[in-house]
Structure formats: structure tokens, C-alpha cells
Amino acid sequence: ASEGDANILQNPAWTTSLGQPVAARPYGMPSQYESQLLRRESPGLARVGGASVSFAPLQGLFGIITPSGLHFERHHQGWHDIDPSKHRLMVNGSDDSLLKKAKVYTLDELMRLPSASRIHFIECGANTGLEWGNVAVPTVQYTHGMLSCSEFTGVPLKYLLDDCGVDYKKARYVLAEGADGSSMTRTIPMEMVESGEVMVAYGQNGEMLRPENGYPLRLVVPGVQGVSWVKWLRRIEVGDQPYATKDEAVHYIDLLPNGLHRQYSSVQEAKSVITTPSGGQTLLDHGFYNVSGLAWSGRGKIKQVDVSFDGGINWQTARLEGPIQNKALTRFNINWVWDGKPAILQSRAMDETGYVQPTYGQLRKVRGTKSIYHNNAIQSWKIIESGEVSNVQVL
Ligand code: MTE
Structure with missing residues (x-):
């Protein structure tokens, strides 16, 4: 076939040969084609790997459960496999x-x-x-x-x-x-x-x-x-x-x-982030996208997540995927038709206490700019005409 999709017109090898036997891998592993979905260390964050952190690849995860092999890690003195x-x-x-x-x-x-x-x-x-x-x-x-x-x-x-x-x-x-x-x-x-x-x-x-x-x-x-x-x-x-x-x-x-x-600000206040599309990704073309993200609150259940496509001027309410659980991640989704023009995507979570996730401007008024801990500000992703997505901050 000189025209058309060869992936449809020709029989691939896997339709004409025997597959792997059962228990070829007694403990199942992801497909070889998913080998880039890994937890990663941020170089230079800590001098000693045993006192460092590896980050979960939120951009590639669905639903709310983190596969155990991709759970983030934070150790102060390395990890042990204790008998x-x-x-x-x-x-x-x-x-x-x-x-x-x-x-x-x-x-x-x-x-x-x-x-x-x-x-x-x-x-x-x-x-x-x-x-x-x-x-x-x-x-x-x-x-x-x-x-x-x-x-x-x-x-x-x-x-x-x-x-x-x-x-x-x-x-x-x-x-x-x-x-x-x-x-x-x-x-x-x-x-x-x-x-x-x-x-x-x-x-x-x-x-x-x-x-x-x-x-x-x-x-x-x-x-x-x-x-x-x-x-x-x-x-x-x-x-x-x-x-x-x-x-x-x-x-x-x-x-x-x-x-x-x-001291003792231990409860994680309501927070959310759009995971797809997100920084480092590139949109294929203008047209329809499922915009997806995660919301959570240390004070209970997530009640509502609003999404903005214009840097916080207009907001639309996203769909929350149930059942919504207490002090658990909540997945949200919203339909979006990208017109190919620059856009800034944001999500804003509200929890069952009525607390609303703050903007960077609101958070910095109370907390300044020199903290390390408990940053729950609204995250912004900027999309330019080429479809490239990058991390920006909107006050
Ligand atoms: N517990 C022990 N014994 N040693 C540690 O270094 N790190 C803490 C906590 N519990 C730590 C610990 C920190 S700072 C965090 S954020 C979480 O474990 C991380 O849990 P995780 O590695 O399962 O993601």
C-alpha cells in the first residue's frame, strides 16, 4: 500500500506470532514503551542522595492512585529494606x-x-x-x-x-x-x-x-x-x-x-494543579483538549475546582471525578477548545470548609517570598502559539 496507514494495512508481528507465556515476569512491570515515566531527582537539590527527594511524574498519571513504584521519596538518611x-x-x-x-x-x-x-x-x-x-x-x-x-x-x-x-x-x-x-x-x-x-x-x-x-x-x-x-x-x-x-x-x-x-503549621491547605497540559509539554494543534489535574485538602474533601484559560480573569467549574474522598487526591477534568492563541491555564481548589486556594499575590502578602514550606498558591501554565507550555507566575 503506497497510501494509507501502514499500521492498519499491514499485519504487525504480534498478530501472527505467539506471545510471552504466563508468569514470564512473576512481578509485573510497565511496558518498555513507558520507560520514561520515572520518579526523578532534581540535580543539585541536596549534596547527598540519601538526604534528598525524588519527584513523582504527575504529568503521566491518571486517576488518583500513585503506582507504588512512582511514589515520591524523601529520605533524610537514605532508605533501608528492613527485615x-x-x-x-x-x-x-x-x-x-x-x-x-x-x-x-x-x-x-x-x-x-x-x-x-x-x-x-x-x-x-x-x-x-x-x-x-x-x-x-x-x-x-x-x-x-x-x-x-x-x-x-x-x-x-x-x-x-x-x-x-x-x-x-x-x-x-x-x-x-x-x-x-x-x-x-x-x-x-x-x-x-x-x-x-x-x-x-x-x-x-x-x-x-x-x-x-x-x-x-x-x-x-x-x-x-x-x-x-x-x-x-x-x-x-x-x-x-x-x-x-x-x-x-x-x-x-x-x-x-x-x-x-x-511552628506546627502541619495541615496541608487546599491546593490543586493542572497536570495535562503542563510545563514542558507541547500541544499538538488547536482544537479539543481534555484538561486534567489534581486537587486536595488536608482539611477534608474537595468541594469545587475552577479552571481559567486566561490567567485568572474568567473561571469555569471543572468536573470532579468521584467518589470524592476525605484527605485524598481528587481528579478534575474540563473540556477545552484551544483556538491556537496564547493562553494561561490555572486551577483553583475549594474544600468543604469553604477555604479557597490563594493566588501568589494573596499568599505572598501573608507569607512573604522567602519561605520553603507550605506553598499552596495557584499554579499557572502559559501556552504560546507554537503549543509549547511553560511555568509562569501570575499574581
Ligand atoms: N521517616 C523517617 N523515618 N525518615 C525520613 O527521612 N522523611 C519524611 C517522612 N518520614 C522521613 C520519614 C518526609 S520529610 C516526608 S515528605 C515523607 O516521609 C516522605 O514519604 P515517602 O518517601 O514515602 O514519599
Whole structure:
């Protein structure tokens, strides 16, 4: 055939030959043609890979679940593949009057206890942290990729505290400690634990946690910045006051314009981002596009997402793909016909408390430009006539 699509007119090899046998790959892998969809490290971000971060490729993901192999990673002292038969979780009190009996659990013991499975997002407090002053990175992978969402399975922490006979009148805080060398310890207010949402998780997306994400045990603290989701969890201590550990007194705090630091801003406020089209991509031609993105809030469910195609002058309400879950990513989609002229695409999330995601102008008025953490400003993607998409900031 001299004309027409050879891919239709000729029989490809795979229609005339035998395929691979079952279990050729006992653990399934993505197609070889998807080999560019990877988590990536931003060169120069940290001098030591073991104290760095790799970003999830949000531009290539669908729906709300992050495949476990593409979940972002943030380690302060590298990751370990811990032998579960040697891992222990200890629950104790800062003083003995706070609970009846300190206990040590093996993984097998924990897995016998009543379990729950829930879908939640995890976002590092430093996500979008490079963009406080101006545009710094080109793609959504680097602007927003310290974000992932999984179905976590585990034991509600409240169950373990009840099992140890914690006195909730006195014990108002929990300290979570990891088994890695980073001395990662975080204070969690007891109200969060009492709500039943905080979990000691061993499962992620239907299988055991991946080593990079805390195998065999991690804390899940829905809505709260990632640093509190202590990986390789080995100890929970109940106490009667916040612990002010190094990772909460010096790091993960907000520098305000007046030079003061704000501590314990742990809940991730409502935020959203368009993932397709996004920075670094090129539109094929003018015409129809499905514009798609993610929205989330640490305070509950996403109520509405509006999208602008003209840099925030006019807004249209996007379709939210249900079921909309508590403290989970929510996928939004909206139809768009590109007329081939320059455009600026933005999304703005509103959560069930009525909180609306701020513009850069609004956020900087309160927070200045020199912070690292908790940047939830509206993201803008500029499209020029050639179809190229780039990262810009609109006040
Ligand atoms: N827990 C331990 N033990 N050590 C760590 O370095 N990093 C924290 C948190 N828990 C960390 C940890 C930070 S800063 C984040 S953002 C999340 O884990 C990242 O989780 P992930 O690597 O599963 O994406």
C-alpha cells in the first residue's frame, strides 16, 4: 500500500506470532514503551542522595492512585529494606502514669489486629517550595511532584493506645520515631489520633509498603505534611506536651515576612494543579483538549475546582471525578477548545470548609517570598502559539 496507514494495512508481528507465556515476569512491570515515566531527582537539590527527594511524574498519571513504584521519596538518611521479622514497634509513655502498660509489637502481632484500608494523599511540606520567590523549575514533576496518593492498610493508632491503656486525659500528644539514622521524630496532637484517622500502616496499594516508603511500618497522618508520616516506624511515645524535636523546631516551619518563624503549621491547605497540559509539554494543534489535574485538602474533601484559560480573569467549574474522598487526591477534568492563541491555564481548589486556594499575590502578602514550606498558591501554565507550555507566575 503506497497510501494509507501502514499500521492498519499491514499485519504487525504480534498478530501472527505467539506471545510471552504466563508468569514470564512473576512481578509485573510497565511496558518498555513507558520507560520514561520515572520518579526523578532534581540535580543539585541536596549534596547527598540519601538526604534528598525524588519527584513523582504527575504529568503521566491518571486517576488518583500513585503506582507504588512512582511514589515520591524523601529520605533524610537514605532508605533501608528492613527485615520484618526483626522489626518491632514499641508503645510507651514519657512517664508511666500516662498508660497502664508499655508494649512491644511484632509485625505478625500487628497484622492480627483489626485493620482499615483508606485512600489518602501525602504531600511533603516542602512541595512547590522552590517557587516561593519566582519560577524555578520547568515541569509539574518538579513543581508539585512531592505528592502521592495511595490506599493504605493498617491498624488505627488509637487501637494500639487503647490496648496499652493510655490515659487520654493526661496524654495529649504522641511522639512518632523512625528506625533510620535520621532521628526522625514528630509530635502528633492526640485529637488526630482520637479521631481514628491516624494509622500504623503496613499496606500500600494492596501489597506491603515499599522499602522506600517505610517497609514494614509507617505512620499515616491524613491531611498532615509528609514529614509527620514517619517511615520505618519503631516507637510511639505518649506525652503531655509537644516535643519540639529538631524536625519541628528548626525545620518544616514557616518564615514570615516580619522575620518570625511559625511552628506546627502541619495541615496541608487546599491546593490543586493542572497536570495535562503542563510545563514542558507541547500541544499538538488547536482544537479539543481534555484538561486534567489534581486537587486536595488536608482539611477534608474537595468541594469545587475552577479552571481559567486566561490567567485568572474568567473561571469555569471543572468536573470532579468521584467518589470524592476525605484527605485524598481528587481528579478534575474540563473540556477545552484551544483556538491556537496564547493562553494561561490555572486551577483553583475549594474544600468543604469553604477555604479557597490563594493566588501568589494573596499568599505572598501573608507569607512573604522567602519561605520553603507550605506553598499552596495557584499554579499557572502559559501556552504560546507554537503549543509549547511553560511555568509562569501570575499574581
Ligand atoms: N521517616 C523517617 N523515618 N525518615 C525520613 O527521612 N522523611 C519524611 C517522612 N518520614 C522521613 C520519614 C518526609 S520529610 C516526608 S515528605 C515523607 O516521609 C516522605 O514519604 P515517602 O518517601 O514515602 O514519599
